[in-house]
Amino acid sequence: MNKTPFIDGDALERMILLTSGLILYKQIARDPVVQALQSLLESLVSSGPSAREVCERYHHFCALALECRWPDHLLDLILDSDNSFSRRVGAAGPENVDRRIMALAARDLSILQELSQINAGQLKQVAAGIFSSTGAPYDPLAPENWPGWEEMPGYLEPVPAVDPGNPDAVRENLSGAGTCNGRDAGAARWLALCRRRVKMALLRSRNWGGAVDELARYYHRVGWGVFSRYVAFRWQKSPGGGGVLAGIASPDPVRLEELIGLDREKKVILENTEHFLTGLPANNMILYGDRGTGKSSTVKALLNAFACRGLRLVEMAKADLGDFPLLTRQLANQTQKFIIFVDDLSFDETEPEYRALKPVLEGGLEVRPGNVLIYATSNRRHLVKESFSERQGDEVHARDSMEEKLALADRFGITVTFPAPDQEGYLRIVEGLAEQRGLEIDRDELRKMALHWEMWHNGRSGRTARQFVDYLAARRAGMSRANP
CATH class of the missing domain: 1.10.8 (Helicase, Ruva Protein; domain 3)
Structure with a gap:
């Protein structure tokens, strides 16, 4: 068993200063788990330290570290960081970013590596000098008997090298992470492999700063901030107005191959989506048909097929369509392509969302970003409820009213009909x-x-x-x- 190296007061003081030296990743210092570790370190070097305070802070951090799987939690904070470095390389790619910014990021990564390597055994040694032993055969309050976060299940062990003879390992090899390969290419799996790849690159580096290019490629391909952690989202209204993108941790894993008997429908949708992904002109789409015919499943399956090519899915409720401009402003500067998915879309003419949707689709003063499309499903071909009495009514310009209703569906550009199977x-x-x-x-x-x-x-x-x-x-x- 390896003996824990001794740690002196100067080394502890250096640990305390680590987060103060961050520049691009400064927001990591505000994370509750990192703050708990900082608080523990400060209690160990304070003049006249309190044994009770040290005990409470140690066990508080240990509980958080076990719950969030430290230092994996620290790696997640790095991958999900929204800062000037992640935004720049995410938008332009690492080869188009000033090397001085890359060097600053590498410096921060080296600091964070030191933070991740703080050893429970070392801190317990310092705490032992503060406590006095009771002399009992086993005293759970004695620092040498405190648990260590590295010793418990869930601690992220260094990842072993890939065995070329193991097909499952080869599939998850670093060089293969993030590829689209048939039935294994699900959106959630693809993202997990991408995150695993960059974490492995950091853990295997003698100096995390040396993996800055790998991290930059991750930001460019996958995204930054909330777009780094999720591939599917739901628009969620805020109590005070506006809204936020809430990530969906487990999107529906349905695959296009599972949707049998829809070859014609899938061909039209795939062609339009392919145009969208390659930067060609593409249309908003309405998927019309009876319930249970595969409309919603087809849209969800697109995410699993094309997440690795930058496609993302945002679910938006009909009642929230008035927030569409707010949503698109949040998406406009991202490099990914977003399909706004509105399920079961239909209106009574008195519903305010009916008129709110028209300028969203076409004709509004604010231009829809080129990385955003709307795919909606509906059980009504023309979306807006109409009746025979309206056709026979006494309105002077009844035809104009009817044309207004029919025009809403026309603005989608492409309508794909899903018939019920015989x-x-x-x-x-x-x-x-x-x-x-x-x-x-x-x-x-x-x-x-x-x-x-x-x-x-x-x-x-x-x-x-x-x-x-x-x-x-x-x-x-x-x-x-x-x-x-």
Whole structure:
């Protein structure tokens, strides 16, 4: 067992000064966990230190360190930092940023590395000089018996080198992190691998400052601030007005391959999205069709297919459409491409959001940023409720009113219709999903059960087919547990 190196007063004073020397990453010093560590260090060097104060502060920091997995928490703070360095390299790329800024960032990283290496054993040695032992066989209050955050589950151990013979390890290799590769390319997984890659680069560096280029490439490819931590967001109104982007930690993992029987619809949507990602002119889209036909799932699947190419998804409620200009101002300076997803969009003509949406789509004085599109789903082709009485009413300019309503859907540019599947189409979806799940069931029996299911549930749709296959998979898993 390695003996903990002795730490003297000068070394402690240096530890206390570490966060004071930060420039670009200064905001990290305001993090509650970092502040708890700073408070502990200060209590150890104060004149006439209180044993009670040292004990309380040590265990307070230890509790926080275990909860947030220190020093992994410190690495997360670095990756998610919104500062002048992360913004510059994020927007322009590391090769287009002044090397003096890169050098300042490298200096801060070296300081933060020292902070991450503060050892619990060293601090307990100092605390032992403040406490007097009771002489009991085991005294939980004696510093030598205090827990260390490195010794507990959840502590981030140095990551071992990748084994070339291990397929799973190769898939997560540093050179492969962030690639789009078929069924493994989910948005959440892609982001996790990107974060893992840069953390490994820092941990493996003798000096974290030497990994500044790797960190800069991360900011440029993935994003900075909240855009570094999430690929999917929800617009959340603030109590005092305005709103913020709330990250979605676990976006729906649905993949385009799972959406069976929608080849025509997916082709149109993929073509428009491809234009958007490559900087070509692209249209806002309305996905129209009956419930359960795969409209929302198709939009969500785009994120899993294209997150690695810079696509991000922002969910916005119909009631919040008046905040659209506020949202786009937050997105305009980002390098990523954002699809604003409005699910189940339809209006009564008295709803104020009906008229708020029109200038958002086209015709408003404020230009929509080139990195933002709207994809909406609806069960109404023309979005706005209309009735026969309106067509036969006595309004003088009834045609003008009708044209105004129809014009709203026209402003989306592209309408993709999702029809409900016929019986054979429904059965093909069931068969395809069952095959993806690895369910080995006689084809005739499967089709018979599927038809019985749709009769007693929600009718024929892709959603009903998926629910049926989910049921079969759960039943099979339950039988396997009962008969191991």
